[in-house]
Every structure is written in structure tokens, then in C-alpha cells.
Amino acid sequence: MKLKKWISATVASALFATTFSFTTVAKAQETKTIADETIYDLLVDRYFNATSENDYNANPKDNTQFAGGDFRGLIDKFSLITDMGYSIVSIGSVFKTEKYDGSMVTSYREIEPHFGTADELKEVINTFSKSNVKVMIDFPLTNVSENHEWAQDPAKAEWIAGTSEGKVQWDLQNEEVQQALLDAVVDFVSTYDVGGVRLTNLSNADTEFVNELIAAIKDGNEGFYVISNEESDANFDAKYFSETTESFRNVYKNVDQDSSNLLTNIEPYVKGEQAPAQLMLDNLLTDRFTLTVEAYPPTRTRMGIVATLLLPGVPVTQYGTELIMNGKAGAEAHQLYNFKTDEEMIDLIGDVQTLRSQSETLRNGEFKLLKNENGYLAFERYSDKERWIVVINNTGKTNRIDISEEDLGPDKELHALLDSDTIRVNKDGNYPIILDREIVEIFQVKEERGINKGYLAALAIVYILFIAFIVAIIKRGKRRRAEQ
Known part of the structure; x- marks a missing residue:
């Protein structure tokens, strides 16, 4: 058994060393912007229950109640x-709340x-x-309990603009309310070394006030x-x-879907006209992406999530998307995370x-957009250091795209x-x-290498x-037969 394990480890190391030469990429820059980040969005209560000490009347069998997930x-x-x-984990609202989702x-x-x-x-x-992972929290500006x-x-009665279904709407035009909210969020980020804040429930807050909040939150907080x-x-x-x-x-719920609007809010960012868009298949307030899917969900999710990760923008993944989690918006979509499920999608994302x-x-x-038609998406990401081609064939048939030697240059190879x-x-x-139907591939453009001697050497090691x-x-x- 030890010999077998040793052989497996040796073969894996040899093949990894050979493969790595194909995927060497330019070193990441030290100064980051949010376009360098990817966000994993979760609810603390639905992630993992590590201790029963804080399970006050928790009931994991009732998805409308606290289930026991905690900071531990x-x-x-x-x-x-x-x-x-x-690189960012968004953990929702962590403030004292009457509902599991912090609402x-x-x-x-x-x-x-x-x-x-x-x-x-x-x-x-x-x-x-x-x-090197930042923690982001939600801060609701209104619609609180x-x-x-x-x-x-009673002294703050004038702060309330109205109530509905047990929730209070603050008068966000009231200067005292504005100052109180600003003080509260700045006090929080000063006390806890979080790396980001998501402002929620903006309601009728005017842009000037929201910008004042943003400036105050970021003051002195580099990155x-x-x-x-x-x-x-x-x-x-x-x-x-x-x-x-x-x-x-809509594009990834089935094959051959109209994809003409997919880049509507991506292209302005590419042109430098606006901040990057958040790219996601669903979020904590929507139905699960899986609920909209009309064909095989793992395949649909695979293509959709790779598109969010590699198109220009900020990828945001709701927890459980990698598990093909299902459900309507609300408690049904906020299932407990199942750590015993298949890891194929997790490995792909990694x-x-x-x-x-x-x-x-x-x-x-x-x-550079190469093609975007009825679910077939092909594009390039390039710099003076390297070049990549991403192709997503979300159609019902094998498709082909030709890239001319004039565009790509002579003596090149595309490594899938x-x-x-x-x-x-x-x-x-x-x-x-040429890609089969419902396949995604990432190609790195490299100088032509000829015969891959390293790969042949690795194969020789495998056989030996x-x-x-x-x-x-x-x-x-x-020996055993001799002993017997």
C-alpha cells in the first residue's frame, strides 16, 4: 500500500510539473481594486453550526427560523x-435581529x-x-424592525417616516437620521477591521447623502x-x-438563448465610462438560478459561473450555487449548506x-469580443505580457470559431x-x-513549443x-507462496 501511494504521488508530481509550464501567468499586481476581487455571499445562520451554546430556540427543521449557524x-x-x-466573503448583516437573514x-x-x-x-x-480574504458586512439604511x-x-419619533409589516422606514431626508446612520456605520468599521460594507435598503436616500456615507466609511481605510x-x-x-x-x-437557463444583452453593463466599464458591474447568476434576495433552469442544472451552472468569473467585472457568487442549490426567493432559497455534496463544481471554481x-x-x-450570439460567447483578454481566449458554447450543437494567424500572430499555440x-x-x-455543445474552455496563447519533451518524460516515468x-x-x- 505504501508503494502504491508513493507511485501515485510521484506520478502526480511529475505531471503537475509538466502541466504547470503551460499555465505560467503574469504575476499579480500588489495594489488591488475591486475588479481584482471575487465575492462569496453567504448568511451566517445558514452556513455551519459549530457550537450549540448560541442556539437560542434555533430550529433547523423550520427554514423560517434561526438554524444555528454562527461565527465559529x-x-x-x-x-x-x-x-x-x-477574496471577499460577504456575511450579510451581523447586527442584532429578529430574523435569521438579518432583515x-x-x-x-x-x-x-x-x-x-x-x-x-x-x-x-x-x-x-x-x-488575504476581506470580510464584508451589510448595513441596512432603513426597513429595520x-x-x-x-x-x-420617544425622542426619535420624528425619525420615522412610516411602518409596514413590522418594519420601520427612517426619514432619510432628516439630517439627524443621516448623521445617526453615518455615526453608526463609521463606529462599526472603526471597531471591527472589516474590508468592506454593502449598503442595503437605500430606499429614497438621495445620492448626495449616500456619497457622504461612502466617503466617511472609506476615510482612512485604504483598500x-x-x-x-x-x-x-x-x-x-x-x-x-x-x-x-x-x-x-436568462442566457444560461437553457441552450440557444438570446445573449445580445449580456454585455450591456459590462462594455461601459471596459470603455472606462463607469465602475465595474457586479456579475452574478442570483443573489440572496432572488430565486435561485437553478429554479429558472430548463435543462441540466450542473451544466448550466458551470457555464454561467465561469462567465461571471472571467468577463470584466466583479464576480459575486451566492453560497450554495456551487452545490446547485434550489428554491424560491426567501427562506426556501436559504437552505443549510451541505458539506457532504459532490465537489466537482467546487474544484472547477477553484x-x-x-x-x-x-x-x-x-x-x-x-x-475584445469575438462573438456573442444565442449563447455562444467568445472573447479575448490580453496585455503586453500574455493573452487568453475564453469560449463558452451554450448552444445545442458543436460550434467552431476561426481566429486568423493575422490576428493572433504566427508560431502560436492555444493551450486548453x-x-x-x-x-x-x-x-x-x-x-x-471547435467546442462540443454546452462546453466552456479557457485557452492560453503561447509560443509554439513543438514536441513536449517534458510531457513525454513524465509519461516515461509513469510507465517505469x-x-x-x-x-x-x-x-x-x-514470497508469500514460498512462505506458505
Whole structure:
């Protein structure tokens, strides 16, 4: 058994060393912008329950109630998120709340006891920080519980603009409310070393006030990000567009879907006209992407998630998307994370993110659209250091795209990183990329290498070690028969 393990490890190392030469990429830049990041969006209560000490009346069998997930659970299972390569983990609202998803906040000062303590939250932030992952929290500007401490203060009665279904709407035009909200969020980011804030429930807040909030939050916090999950003209680091989310959902729900609107809010960013868009298949407020899918969900998710990761913008993945989680918006879509499911999608995300994190070109390089028609998407990311071609064939048939030698240059090879294929120029002077239906591939453009001696050497090692293993087994059998 030890010999077998040794052989397996040796073969894997040899092949990895050979393969690595194909995927060497330009070194990542030290100064980051949000376009360099990828966001994993979760709910603390639905992730992992590491301790029963804070399970106050929790009921994991009732998806409308607290299920027991806590800060300790984020610490215990943080490696899943880092292994997938996400650089920001968005953990939702952590303030004291009457509902598991943080949508009924009762205080902007106290931490929700179901999740844990203030010290445990700091430990979460520190744990992720050691792996260069920022923690982002939600801060709701309004639509909080009618039991919120401000709403219970008679002196603040004029702060309330209205109530509906147990929620209070603050008068966001009131200067006292504005100052109180600004003080609350600045106090939080000063107390907890988070790397970002997502402002939610913007309601009728005017752009000037939101920009004032953004400036105050970021003051003195280098590398700090402020975003929202709503459309706004304010100076958010990344813009949210509901039509972009809908475009991704519609394009990848089945084959041969109209994809003409997929880049509507991506191209303005490429041209330098606006901040990057948040790219996602779904979010914590929508139906799960899987619910819209009309064909095989894993295939649809695979293509959709790679598109969000490699198109220009800021990828945002809702927790459980990699598990093909299903459900209607609300509690049904907020299932408990199942850590015992298949890891194929998790591995794919990790592989793609490894390329993205190592390559500044894949994150911030020039963008050239090659084709975008009825689900067939092909584009280039390039710089003076390297060049990539991404092809997503979300159609019902095998498709081909030819890239001319004039465009790509002579003596080049396209190395497929997901399927280990190599494409060379043909007699017509083209590099033909042929993909079967519902397949995604990432090609790195390299100088022509000729015969891959390293790969042949690795194969030789495989055969030699395999023969040695067979000989060892035969000898061991002979010894046992002799002993008997």
C-alpha cells in the first residue's frame, strides 16, 4: 500500500510539473481594486453550526427560523471559501435581529447573539485576513424592525417616516437620521477591521447623502470597498444592475438563448465610462438560478459561473450555487449548506480562480469580443505580457470559431486549460477552436513549443513506475507462496 501511494504521488508530481509550464501567468499586481476581487455571499445562520451554546430556540427543521449557524462555523469551515479562491466573503448583516437573514435589525450597536459574540466576529475577520480574504458586512439604511432601539425612543419619533409589516422606514431626508446612520456605520468599521460594507435598503436616500456615507466609511481605510445590492448613481466601487443579473440567468437557463444583452453593463466599464458591474447568476434576495433552469442544472451552472468569473467585472457568487442549490426567493432559497455534496463544481471554481488570481490580464487586461450570439460567447483578454481566449458554447450543437494567424500572430499555440488540448494553425492560416455543445474552455496563447519533451518524460516515468509496481507485486506474491 505504501508503494502504491508513493507511485501515485510521484506520478502526480511529475505531471503537475509538466502541466504547470503551460499555465505560467503574469504575476499579480500588489495594489488591488475591486475588479481584482471575487465575492462569496453567504448568511451566517445558514452556513455551519459549530457550537450549540448560541442556539437560542434555533430550529433547523423550520427554514423560517434561526438554524444555528454562527461565527465559529465560519472559522471552522473557512477553508472551503479560500480553496475556491474568493477574496471577499460577504456575511450579510451581523447586527442584532429578529430574523435569521438579518432583515429585522433591532440595533446598529449590538451583535446578533445567535451568531456569537463581538470577539468571535473579530476572530472571523482575523482568520480570513490571514488568508488575504476581506470580510464584508451589510448595513441596512432603513426597513429595520419596529422594535429597533431608535424606534423605541420617544425622542426619535420624528425619525420615522412610516411602518409596514413590522418594519420601520427612517426619514432619510432628516439630517439627524443621516448623521445617526453615518455615526453608526463609521463606529462599526472603526471597531471591527472589516474590508468592506454593502449598503442595503437605500430606499429614497438621495445620492448626495449616500456619497457622504461612502466617503466617511472609506476615510482612512485604504483598500476598503463600499457596494450596494441596489441600483444607484452613488459612487459605489462596483455597480449593481438587476438587468445584468437577469441577463445571466436568462442566457444560461437553457441552450440557444438570446445573449445580445449580456454585455450591456459590462462594455461601459471596459470603455472606462463607469465602475465595474457586479456579475452574478442570483443573489440572496432572488430565486435561485437553478429554479429558472430548463435543462441540466450542473451544466448550466458551470457555464454561467465561469462567465461571471472571467468577463470584466466583479464576480459575486451566492453560497450554495456551487452545490446547485434550489428554491424560491426567501427562506426556501436559504437552505443549510451541505458539506457532504459532490465537489466537482467546487474544484472547477477553484481552478478558474487560481488562473484569475495569478493573472492580472484575466482580471484587468484589454477586452475584445469575438462573438456573442444565442449563447455562444467568445472573447479575448490580453496585455503586453500574455493573452487568453475564453469560449463558452451554450448552444445545442458543436460550434467552431476561426481566429486568423493575422490576428493572433504566427508560431502560436492555444493551450486548453480545462481539457488539456492544444490548437495550432491550420493550412488555411487559422487557429480553429471547435467546442462540443454546452462546453466552456479557457485557452492560453503561447509560443509554439513543438514536441513536449517534458510531457513525454513524465509519461516515461509513469510507465517505469507502473512496471516497477507490477514487478514488486509479483515478487511479493512469490514470497508469500514460498512462505506458505
